[in-house]
Amino acid sequence: MHYVTVEGLTKSYGATPLFENISFHIEEGDKIALVALNGTGKSTLLRILCGKEVADAGKVWIHKDVTVVMLEQQADFVLHKSVLENIFNYNHPVLQAIKAYEQLTDEDQEPDLDELTKAIARMDELNAWHFDAKVKQILGRLNIHHLDQPVSSLSGGQQKRVALAKVLIDIGFEHTHTLLIMDEPTNHLDVSMIEWLENYLDQERVTLLLVTHDRYFLDSVCNEIMELDRQQLFIYKGDYENYLEKKASREDMDRSSVEKARNQYRKELEWMRKQPKARTTKSKSRQDAFYDVEKRAKQRLEQQQLELNVKMTRLGGKILELKKVYKSFGSLQILKGFDYTFKRGERIGVVGKNGVGKSTFLNMLMGLEQPDSGKINVGETVVFGNYSQQGLVVKEDMRVIEFVKNIAENFPLADGTKVSAAQFLQLFLFTPEKQYTFISKLSGGEKRRLFLLSLLFRNPNFLILDEPTNDLDLPTLSILEDFLLSYQGCLLIVSHDRYFMDKLVDHLFVFEGNGVIRDFPGNYTQYRDWEKDQEKIKEMPVPVEKPASSEPQPSAAPAAPQKPATKKLSFKEQRELQLLEKDIEALEAEKKQLDEKMGAGSLPYEELDAAARRVGEIMALLDEKGMRWLELSE
Known part of the structure; x- marks a missing residue:
C-alpha cells in the first residue's frame, strides 16, 4: 500500500532554504532513517509530514486510511495532569477501559471492590486484556511506574520515556495503517531499553520514518536511509555501511x-x-x-573531517587516584570502598542503568561533589574538560564567533602553528554564514555541537563526556570520533550509544548497583556477549548428587597424592582465555585456506611467496598463543 508521496517540497527560514524541490515516496512496511547535519531541516521535514508545519512550496499527499503518529524531541504534555491521563487521552472505549482498570490497580491503597469488579467486567466485554498486556509490557520495559503522579514532577528523561510509551501505545491500539515518525527515540533510554525498542519495532508491522544518532539502532531497525545534504535529498537502500x-x-x-x-x-x-552588450544575437x-x-x-564541497594535532597540556606522573571511596544518597549506595588509579591515555566507558549514580561519580572526580569518606587525589597538571548533560550556558545572547573568541582567538597545534577561531568553527561544520548567527537561533543539536567545540577549544587533558551523543547528528559524531581516536589525554565516557563506546573505549566501569563497580576489560559489545554467556551458565541445570546408600561401601582405595590447589583465574584471565580460543580457531582456518591455495599450484610467484611468509607468521602466532592457552587452561 502506498502511504506518502512528497513532490517538489521546499522550505526556507529567512533567505537560505533548508531544502529545495525534494521528492520521495513511503510505502507500507518501509523503515527509513533520515540523516543530516543539525540545523539543515530534519525536524522541520518531519513536522511538515505530520501537518504541524507548512511547506513554502510543493505537495504532501498522505493516503486517507493512514494515521500519522509522531514522537517529537519536546513532548507536548498537559503538565498538571497525571502520567496515566496524558498517555490515555483518547476518548476510545478500549483505552478508557484500560485507563480505568490501571487507575484502580496502580493506587497504593486497596481499590474499591465494586469499582474493580465493574472495571474487570468492562475489560472482558471489550476484549481488552490482550492490549492491556501490551500496555503493561511497554510501561514496564520503559520503567514507567506510579502512573498517578503529575507529568510536571518528572525529569526531562522520564518525560521522554512517557512520550515514547504514549506513541507505542497509540500505534498498537486501533490503527491498521500507521506511519510512525520518531525524532531521536533513543535519547534518555538506557541500553537495555534501546535493545528492547529495537526488537519491538522490528517485530511490529509498522511503517517508520526516524531520526537517530544511534548507528546500531539504525542498522537494526531501518532498511533505507534518506540524507538531506546541501538542500537536496539522496536515497540509499540498505544499511549504514x-x-x-x-x-x-x-x-x-x-x-x-x-x-x-x-x-x-x-x-x-x-x-x-x-x-557586445547591445547585441541581441547572443544565444x-x-x-x-x-x-x-x-x-x-561555485558549489562548495566541504570535507567533514577533523585533522588536528592538538597541543595538549602535559599530564604529569600523578593523574587521578581514588582510595576507599564511599558515597550514597539515602538508601542508594553509589560507591562502596572504590579504589582506582588512572593511568596516562586511559579510555574508559561508564555504563549502568539510569539512576545508579554515574553522573554523581563523574562530579566527584571533578570535585563538584564530595565523597562520604575516602580520598580523591587529583594531579596538579590535570585540566578537566566536562561535557555535561546540562549543555551550553550563555549569560547573554551573542553570535557564535563572538562566543568562541571570548574563550580564545586561536587554537594552538602541536607543531607550533595555530588555528583561528573561525577556522576551528569551520572544522566543526559551522559555515562562515552560520558563525555570525545568534546562538538563540541555533537548533538544539547545533547548540550541543557548539558546546562540544568550546570545550575542546580550552585544550583539556582529561575529558569527561556525559552522554555526548545526545542530539548530535551523524556527521558531527563522525568528526568527534576522529578527534577522540587521536586524543592523547585521559577519556571517560558515559554513553548509551553502543557504536560510539565500541569505537573509543578500552575497558568499562560497569555500575551493577549497591555500590558495586566491575572493571571489565573490553568494549560494550564484548561486555554484552560476556553478560549473555553468564546468563546461559546460570540457566544450566545443576547436577543432582546421588543420595548416600545404606549398603556397606567397599573399603576406600589408598588416597591418591593430593594435587596442589589450582589457582582460580581472575576475570581478566578468563576473558583472555576465551579470546585466545577464538584467535587460535581463526588462525588455523586461515592457515588451512592458504595451504589449499599453495597446494593448487596455480598461484603466481609473488602471491605464492607472500602466502608462504604469512604461513610462517601464522605458525609463530599459533605457537605463542597455544603456549599461553595451555598456561591459562592448566
Whole structure:
C-alpha cells in the first residue's frame, strides 16, 4: 500500500532554504532513517509530514486510511495532569477501559471492590486484556511506574520515556495503517531499553520514518536511509555501511563534476564577456546554461573531517587516584570502598542503568561533589574538560564567533602553528554564514555541537563526556570520533550509544548497583556477549548428587597424592582465555585456506611467496598463543 508521496517540497527560514524541490515516496512496511547535519531541516521535514508545519512550496499527499503518529524531541504534555491521563487521552472505549482498570490497580491503597469488579467486567466485554498486556509490557520495559503522579514532577528523561510509551501505545491500539515518525527515540533510554525498542519495532508491522544518532539502532531497525545534504535529498537502500560507501562514491563523483563545471565556467565566462552588450544575437539558451554551470562551479564541497594535532597540556606522573571511596544518597549506595588509579591515555566507558549514580561519580572526580569518606587525589597538571548533560550556558545572547573568541582567538597545534577561531568553527561544520548567527537561533543539536567545540577549544587533558551523543547528528559524531581516536589525554565516557563506546573505549566501569563497580576489560559489545554467556551458565541445570546408600561401601582405595590447589583465574584471565580460543580457531582456518591455495599450484610467484611468509607468521602466532592457552587452561 502506498502511504506518502512528497513532490517538489521546499522550505526556507529567512533567505537560505533548508531544502529545495525534494521528492520521495513511503510505502507500507518501509523503515527509513533520515540523516543530516543539525540545523539543515530534519525536524522541520518531519513536522511538515505530520501537518504541524507548512511547506513554502510543493505537495504532501498522505493516503486517507493512514494515521500519522509522531514522537517529537519536546513532548507536548498537559503538565498538571497525571502520567496515566496524558498517555490515555483518547476518548476510545478500549483505552478508557484500560485507563480505568490501571487507575484502580496502580493506587497504593486497596481499590474499591465494586469499582474493580465493574472495571474487570468492562475489560472482558471489550476484549481488552490482550492490549492491556501490551500496555503493561511497554510501561514496564520503559520503567514507567506510579502512573498517578503529575507529568510536571518528572525529569526531562522520564518525560521522554512517557512520550515514547504514549506513541507505542497509540500505534498498537486501533490503527491498521500507521506511519510512525520518531525524532531521536533513543535519547534518555538506557541500553537495555534501546535493545528492547529495537526488537519491538522490528517485530511490529509498522511503517517508520526516524531520526537517530544511534548507528546500531539504525542498522537494526531501518532498511533505507534518506540524507538531506546541501538542500537536496539522496536515497540509499540498505544499511549504514552501504550508506557510507555509496555516499563516498557520490562525493567523489560530485568533486569530479564540480571540477568539470569550473573548467566549463571559465570558458563560458570568457565568451559572455566578449559579447557586445547591445547585441541581441547572443544565444538565450547559452546564457541560461551559463548560469546553471556557474551555480555548479561555485558549489562548495566541504570535507567533514577533523585533522588536528592538538597541543595538549602535559599530564604529569600523578593523574587521578581514588582510595576507599564511599558515597550514597539515602538508601542508594553509589560507591562502596572504590579504589582506582588512572593511568596516562586511559579510555574508559561508564555504563549502568539510569539512576545508579554515574553522573554523581563523574562530579566527584571533578570535585563538584564530595565523597562520604575516602580520598580523591587529583594531579596538579590535570585540566578537566566536562561535557555535561546540562549543555551550553550563555549569560547573554551573542553570535557564535563572538562566543568562541571570548574563550580564545586561536587554537594552538602541536607543531607550533595555530588555528583561528573561525577556522576551528569551520572544522566543526559551522559555515562562515552560520558563525555570525545568534546562538538563540541555533537548533538544539547545533547548540550541543557548539558546546562540544568550546570545550575542546580550552585544550583539556582529561575529558569527561556525559552522554555526548545526545542530539548530535551523524556527521558531527563522525568528526568527534576522529578527534577522540587521536586524543592523547585521559577519556571517560558515559554513553548509551553502543557504536560510539565500541569505537573509543578500552575497558568499562560497569555500575551493577549497591555500590558495586566491575572493571571489565573490553568494549560494550564484548561486555554484552560476556553478560549473555553468564546468563546461559546460570540457566544450566545443576547436577543432582546421588543420595548416600545404606549398603556397606567397599573399603576406600589408598588416597591418591593430593594435587596442589589450582589457582582460580581472575576475570581478566578468563576473558583472555576465551579470546585466545577464538584467535587460535581463526588462525588455523586461515592457515588451512592458504595451504589449499599453495597446494593448487596455480598461484603466481609473488602471491605464492607472500602466502608462504604469512604461513610462517601464522605458525609463530599459533605457537605463542597455544603456549599461553595451555598456561591459562592448566
